[in-house]
Amino acid sequence: MRVTMIGTGYVGLVSGACFADFGHVVTCVDKDASKIERLQAGEIPIFEPGLDKLVETNVREGRLFFAVDPKEAIASADAIFIAVGTPSRRGDGHADLSYVYAAAEEIADLMDGFTVIVNKSTVPVGTGDEVEAIIKKRRPDAEFAVVSNPEFLREGAAISDFKRPDRVVVGTEDERARNVMRELYRPLNLNESPLLFVGRRTSELIKYAANAFLAMKITFINEMADLSEAVGADVQAVARGIGLDNRIGTKFLHAGPGYGGSCFPKDTLALVKTAADHGTPTRLIEATVAVNASRKKAMAEKIKKALGGDVSGKTIGILGLTFKPNTDDMRDAPSLDIVPALQAAGAVIQAYDPEGRHEAEKLLTDVDYKANPYDAVAGADAMVILTEWDQFRALDLDRVKSVMKTPVMVDLRNVYKPSEVRSKDFDYTSIGRP
Ligand SMILES: NC(=O)c1ccc[n+]([C@@H]2O[C@H](COP(=O)([O-])OP(=O)(O)OC[C@H]3O[C@@H](n4cnc5c(N)ncnc54)[C@H](O)[C@@H]3O)[C@@H](O)[C@H]2O)c1
Known part of the structure; x- marks a missing residue:
């Protein structure tokens, strides 16, 4: 054809x-x-x-x-x-x-x-x-x-x-x-x-319903992560414990810095708008949109807290800028909220992304873009993992520690095992885990 x-x-x-x-x-x-x-x-x-x-x-x-x-x-x-x-x-x-x-x-x-x-x-x-x-x-x-x-x-x-x-x-x-x-x-x-x-209208709605449901699932586990932190539970074990129930499923239950990307943010908003126009508000999706937006702000606060509350004049090495690994797409990436919030608080940002640099450069200014993860954390007061690219999963932590000013790691994708990183004397913060 x-x-x-x-x-x-x-x-x-x-x-x-x-x-x-x-x-x-x-x-x-x-x-x-x-x-x-x-x-x-x-x-x-x-x-x-x-x-x-x-x-x-x-x-x-x-x-x-x-x-x-x-x-x-x-x-x-x-x-x-x-x-x-x-x-x-x-x-x-x-x-x-x-x-x-x-x-x-x-x-x-x-x-x-x-x-x-x-x-x-x-x-x-x-x-x-x-x-x-x-x-x-x-x-x-x-x-x-x-x-x-x-x-x-x-x-x-x-x-x-x-x-x-x-x-x-x-x-x-x-x-x-x-x-x-x-x-x-x-x-x-x-x-x-x-x-x-x-039918044609049904098909159009299926797409929005699918994206809204997935965005809601991510947002749900993100809220469970916050609760896990408050009560001393481990959100990854919670996700596995609920996900093994076939009615729930294990996918889209990874707690993180909030969803981004070219689809979920705009599609959830559009569904909310369509539903409101038709007099049938989708309150779950409205809440999803609001919770996700506030989460990105909360992530910047989390990073500040890991650095003692004040990041003014501190250097932060960011690993990963794209909204997820294996793409160079920066549309609505959490980094677009988190990096400017840290800059506004006075932080100096160094960053590395395996494929996203050319897109990131158009959107994130005053960032010192580096050629590899070790250069990105060299001299840094803290390292932040924002996107879980495979190459960040097995960094040489001794080398990381040796080049950093202070060994503070904020892992917003739960890439590392807390015990492993802490055994190397890192001050380690992750999402929803003790
Ligand atoms: N990116 C995804 O992962 C994804 C997944 C599923 C659905 N979608 C949906 O698919 C659609 C496209 O998304 P995308 O990410 O590919 O967008 P995109 O911005 O990457 O690409 C759109 C392209 O269309 C071109 N274009 C616009 N008007 C044109 C015209 N009149 N004639 C010729 N070219 C024209 C633009 O120049 C641009 O290159 C969106 O509705 C999106 O929500 C995207």
Whole structure:
């Protein structure tokens, strides 16, 4: 099948490359000409494990193309995916749908013959109806169907998530569109990934409900971590103790500095807004949003406390800036709240992130970026682990201690065993553990 992706960001590029790998002929379009130029020159604009090889193979084998001008790719496509950003709208937290609607207008003007328009961007309930109305208005003659097909991939594991998903959700009532979607995802039959056909509005809600539930689960264990600290319990053992109950499950029960990233913060806000607009407030999600926001502030206080309450003039070495490991994505990363709060209190920040530096530099100023973890903690009064990159899991603690000014470690990801670090005479603080 001929597939066109409108938007070649995380989702557009990964989905496009994976569809090409399934054997479809894919063109990834982006209005950002420099991004397309880099891709055409064989350069991958984001860090995502395995993506460089996947793109290279499929370009070489003539199944994956990149373009700025969408004209040919839209006219020739069987299916056109909208994979543009849906950031939070300033002021009210609603999803900003201007990119989605602009893409719909472009598609309307250029499409030719029966076309399935698939919305992969995360969009509030009813957006599919609006996209359909936009296209109908501009092209009353056109034959098309608008489908919702939300994406559930996780950055850092995006390719395996796309190729071996827990499920694929497809929202449409149109039989022809259903057949196109079945054909597109047919290679997944081998893995027996369920293809769940639902109504379009239901599909749109499933995506928000999934993200809100996961954000709530993380926030729940974060609150249990605070309680564990207060009562002398170990939150990791609590997480295991509850997670082994199949009704709860072990995933997303890792206490930390609060969720961030390109999806949970904006999607929880948008769900709260949609629910309020419909007169059915989602109080659990409202509380989740509020608790998570205050948590990031609390983390800066925790670091200050580990340093005796006053960080003015103190040097803090931060390990990890991205919102999670194996990505260079800095969107809504906890570091964006924590680092400025420490700077405002007078701290001097040195930092190292294996892949996030070029993005971090645009967002975090007055930070002394270092080339490795040991340089980041050299001369520091405290070391803070903010992102659990694998390379921080087995640091040479003797070396760390020897280069630091004082051996204070704040481990906001519970990477280390308290007994192990304390046996080396570190003053060690972690999350929810004695
Ligand atoms: N990043 C994730 O992990 C993830 C996971 C699941 C779902 N999503 C959802 O997928 C959507 C896309 O997210 P992303 O992280 O890939 O965004 P992104 O910002 O990385 O990429 C969006 C791209 O779309 C391009 N674009 C915008 N309008 C365009 C147009 N009219 N024509 C061509 N290109 C256009 C932009 O230049 C940009 O490169 C969002 O709705 C997001 O919520 C993201």
